[in-house]
Amino acid sequence: MSRKQKFMTIGQIDATGVTGPHEKELREICVRKAPIFRMMDIDIIENIIIKDLNGKLENIGFDEDWTITLEFFPQIKLHILYYDYGNEFDDIKDELKILFSGERAYWIPGEDLATYIEIIMDFIEKRSKSLTSLNQNYKKKTNLMRKIIEQRKIAFKFIKEIDIKDFTQYLNAKVWKTTSGMRIKKEIFPEIFIEIIYDSVKYELDISYSGSKLINISHYHIELIGTFLINHILRYIVINNQDKELPDICYMMFSRLFTKEKGWYYRRK
Numbered sequence: 326m327s328r329k330q331k332f333m334t335i336g337q338i339d340a341t342g343v344t345g346p347h348e349k350e351l352r353e354i355c356v357r358k359a360p361i362f363r364m365m366d367i368d369i370i371e372n373i374i375i376k377d378l379n380g381k382l383e384n385i386g387f388d389e390d391w392t393i394t395l396e397f398f399p400q401i402k403l404h405i406l407y408y409d410y411g412n413e414f415d416d417i418k419d420e421l422k423i424l425f426s427g428e429r430a431y432w433i434p435g436e437d438l439a440t441y442i443e444i445i446m447d448f449i450e451k452r453s454k455s456l457t458s459l460n461q462n463y464k465k466k467t468n469l470m471r472k473i474i475e476q477r478k479i480a481f482k483f484i485k486e487i488d489i490k491d492f493t494q495y496l497n498a499k500v501w502k503t504t505s506g507m508r509i510k511k512e513i514f515p516e517i518f519i520e521i522i523y524d525s526v527k528y529e530l531d532i533s534y535s536g537s538k539l540i541n542i543s544h545y546h547i548e549l550i551g552t553f554l555i556n557h558i559l560r561y562i563v564i565n566n567q568d569k570e571l572p573d574i575c576y577m578m579f580s581r582l583f584t585k586e587k588g589w590y591y592r593r594k
Contacts, residue, residue, distance in 0.1 A: 331426055332385070332404070332424040332425065332426050333424065333425045333426065333430055333431060334348065334423070334424060334425075335347050335348050335351055335423065335425070335435050335438055335439060336348040337431075337582065338425065338430070338431050338433070338434075338435055338438065338580045338581075338582050339434075339435040339580065339581055339582070340580070340581045340582035340585055341581070345435065346435075347435030347436060347438070347439045348435075350439045351423050351439050351442060354439070354442060354443050354446060355420070355421035355422065355423065356421075358421060358446040358450070359407075359418075359419045359420060359421045360418075360419070361446075361449070361450050361453065362407050362419070362421070363409070363418060363419050365453050367382075367391070369453060370382065370391075370393075370449070370453075373449055373452045373453060374393050374395075374449075376515065377448070377452050377514060377515060377538070377541065378395055378445070378448070378449075378514055378515075379395075379396075379514060379515050380393055380394055380395035380396070381393075381394050382394075385404055385406070385424075387406055387422070387424075388408075389406040389407060389408055389422070390407050390408060390409045391406075391407055392404050392405065392406045392407070393405040393407075395445065396497075397433070397438075397441060397553075398429065398495075398496065398497070398557050399429070399494065399495065399496070399497045400427040400428045400429040400430070401425070401427045401429045401430045401432070401433060402425065402426045402427045402430065403423065403424075403425055403438070403441070403442065403445075404423065404424040404425070404426065405421060405422075405423060405442070405445070405446075406421065406422040406423070406424065407419065407420075407421055408420040408421075408422070423442055425438065431580055431582050431583055432560055432579055432580060432583050433557075433579075433580055434578070434579065434580045434581070435580065435581075437553055437556065440549060441549075441550070441553060444546045444549060444550065447546070448514075448541070448542060448546070451541070452541065457540040457541060461539075461540055461544065462544055463533075463534045463539060463544050463547065464533070465544070466532075466548075467545075467548060469548075470532070470548050470551070470552070473552050473555065474530045474531070474532065474555075476574055477530070477555055477556075477559060477574060478523070478528065478529065478530035479528070479572050480558075480559050480562050480571065480572050480574070480575050481507075481523045481525075481530060481558070481562075482525060482528065483562045483565075483566045483569065483571065484507065484523075484558075484561075484562060486502050488561075488565065489501070489502065489507075491565075492509075492561060495561050496509065496511055496554075496557065496558070496561075497511070498510060498511035498512075499511070503522075505524045505525060505526045505527070506522070506523040506524045506525040506526065507522075507523045507525070508520065508521070508522050508523075509521040509522075509523075509554075509558070511554060512536075513550055513554075514538065514541075514542070515538060516536040516537045516538040516539075517534075517536040517538050517539050517541070517542060517547075518534065518535045518536045518539075519532065519533075519534055519547070519550065519551050519554055520532070520533045520534075520535065521551075521554065521555065521558070530555075532551050532555070534547050534551070556578045557578075559574070559575045559578045560575075560578050560579060562575055563575045563576060563578070563579070576589055
């Protein structure tokens with residue numbers, strides 16, 4: 326498939342050939358969340374998108390009333406399109422559609438994209454009601470996060486000091502060398518930060534969260550985004566170390582479309 330195509334659906338990224346599970350999942354999310362936008366003033370929506378998500382409200386040319394555009398990672402954008410049908414149809418008042426764009430958009434697996442969309446929808450809904458997170462135990466790691474760190478930390482040894490400049494641009498994050506390894510600090514939303522610390526001496530990986538607006542997002546959701554960040558780092562490792570014997574898990578970070586295009590064995594099932 327040509328990368329000249331500007332917008333993609335999650336079904337195309339999943340490369341299922343038919344309506345796949347993540348396309349169905351996104352459709353259900355859109356049906357569930359569309360009424361939220363119907364009840365919100367457009368100025369409130371725009372304020373949340375700009376101030377709390379660092380995104381923009383625009384029109385991308387699909388006859389939508391408006392589109393929320395957010396950057397997942399550099400060269401990976403998601404678009405939430407809103408359609409207000411008014412009284413045109415008796416059973417459907419409005420509709421949301423999801424598209425993706427950017428040179429690296431098709432790198433990301435459908436499960437990560439669908440989960441991130443749901444996080445964004447929940448975030449917008451809570452901010453529209455000025456709600457903060459009930460779960461603010463950000464220093465505690467769930468068992469799942471501990472497992473994710475343990476599974477992925479071995480790949481970090483392939484990141485070298487010479488990579489720091491390119492790595493910084495790839496993540497749009499602050500990356501610097503320490504006496505024992507590397508630190509990565511990314512502002513995922515305005516005043517909400519994720520920091521990843523890698524100790525190359527002890528071969529240990531850690532993650533933490535900070536920022537004045539951290540209370541706007543739940544511990545559960547920030548852990549998920551932290552996972553997405555670690556996953557995206559593993560993609561960098563693969564792209565820049567294809568001549569090396571990498572851990573199998575590195576290749577599992579890519580979408581089915583990407584792995585099919587590369588002819589990799591992983592993720593074909």
